[in-house]
Amino acid sequence: MAQKVQLGAFGFASYIKRSKRDKIESAFKRGGNWNNTSNAGVFTLNLNNAPSHVNTNIGFRCARFSGHYKLEFLSATAIEREQINPRFYSFSIHILKEKILSLYPKKVRVANLILLDWVLKPNLTESNLRNFFLGSLGFSIMKTNNNLFEKICSFENLHLAFRKAVRGKRFRKEMLEFKYNLEENLLCLRDELLTRKYQPGGYREFTVNDSKKRQIKAAPFRDRVVHHAVCNIIEPIFDQGFIFDSYACRKEKGTHKAVRRLEQFLQSANAWIRERERERERERERGNRAACIACNAIFPNTLPALTIRFCIILLPKKLVTRAVYG
Amino acid sequence: MLHDLIIYQKIYDFLFWLKPTVQRFAKAHKYSLGIQLEDEVIALLKLIIRANFARDDKKERIDECFVIHETIIVLIRLSKDYKLISIKQYEFASEQLIEIGRLLGGWRRKFS
Secondary structure (H helix, E strand, O other), rough: EEEEEEEEEOOOOOEOOOOOOOOOOOOEEEOOHHHEEEOOEEEEEEEEOOOOOOOOOOEEEOOOOOOOOOOOOHHHHHHHHOOOOOHOOOOOOOHHHHHHHOOOOOOOOEEEEEEEEHHHHHOOOOOHHHHHHHHHHHOOOOOEEOOOHHHHHHHHHHHHHHHHHOOOOOOOHHHHHHHHHHHHHHHHHHHHHHHOOOOOOEEEEEEEEEEEEOOOOOHHHHHHHHHHHHHHHEEEEEEEHOOOOOOOOOOOHHHHHHHHHHHHHHHHHHHHHHHHHHHHHHHEEEEOOOOEEOOOOOOOOOOOHOOHHHHHHHHHHEOOOOOHHH | HHHHHHHHHHHHHHHHHHHHHOOOOOOOHHHHHHHHHHHHHHHHHHHHHHHHHOOHHHHHHHHHHHHHHHHHHHHHHHHHOOOOOOOHHHHHHHHHHHHHHOOOOOOHOOOO
C-alpha cells in the first residue's frame, strides 16, 4: 500500500512509502512546478515515482560528490552480484541521458555512472545516511531561528514580497487593483497576519492546453504576496542546509549547472574506464568490458529512515514560530 | 464636530512630520516633489476647515478632500519609489494617511 504524505502549503516534502516487506528503492526528485499547488516550489521532494520517471518539472535529482567520499565506479558485474534491480539504474532525466550518449556513444556501453558513491558501499553508517537525507531536504544545518513570524509580517518584507510577486505582470487587472490601494492592502495584510486572522483565498481554476491538458490552480494575488513574504525569510535558512549538488529551485543552481556538473563527473568516469581497460589489456584478461554505471540516487532500504514523524520533528527546530508552518 | 477635529489634528501631525522629512529630500526633488507634497497636505487642511464651516454643501466639500487625499498617497508612493524616503518612513506615512482616509470615509457617511 502506498502512503503519500504532504507537508505544509509551501511544498516541503512528499514521498511514498510502500509496505514494509517491499524493498524500498527510490530516487530523490527535487523541485515541483509552481502549478502543483501544495507540491510546488523550492523544497518539494518527490519520492512517489520510479527513478526512471521523466517529467519537465523536475529540477534535478540529488547526487553527492563530497571530499570525504571518494567517487567510486562499479562495473556491471558488480551490480549483478549485488542483485540490485537494474531498472533503477536507468537514467531518469532524459536530457542528461542524451547528453551522456552524445558524449560517450561507444565507450559507455551501459549509459550509467554512479554519482552516489555510497549506494553500494558496505561501510555506510547510519549517520552518513542521515546527513545525506537531511542535506537533500535542506535540513543538514540545524539552527533554531527565532522571531521568524515577526520578520515575515514586517511591512518592509511585505513590500519586498509585493515587488517580487508583481514582477513581470504589472498590468494585469488583479495587480493594478492591488497597486491602486497598495498601502492599504499591505497594511491590511500585515495586521491580519499579526492578529492571526489571515485566511488564504480560494484558488482560481482553469485548464491550459499546451501540448497536454493541465489543470492550473492560481492563488489570488494577495496570497501570492504572502507566499513571497514567507519565502523571503525561510529560503535563506533552508538554502544553507542543502548539499552542494542539489540543483532544483535554488539560486545560482539549475539544470544547466547540473548538466555541467555531470559532465565533470563523466570526464572523471571516462578517465577511470580508460585506465581500467589499459590495466586489463596488460593482464590479458578478457572478461567484461569496463562500464560505468549511472544513477541519480538510489537508496535501497533507506527510505524508512525518512518518515513523516521525522520531518515533523525536524521542522519545529528549524522554524521556531509555530505560526509559520502551523 | 468631533470627527473633523480628529481629522484636523491628524493632518496637522502629518504635516508636522512631513516638513522636516521633505527637508531631507535629495536636492533635485526637494523643491518640486517635496514642495508639491507639502502644498497638497496644506490644501487638504484648508479643505477640511472649509468643510467645517460649510452648511449645505458639506458632502461635496468632503468629496473634494478625497481627491487631495489620494493625490497625497500617490505622491508619497512616488517619493518612496525615488528612494527619497525609507521603507520605514513610507510605512509610517501610509499608516497615517490610511487612518485619515478612514476618518474621512466615516465623516462622509454621516451626510449620505
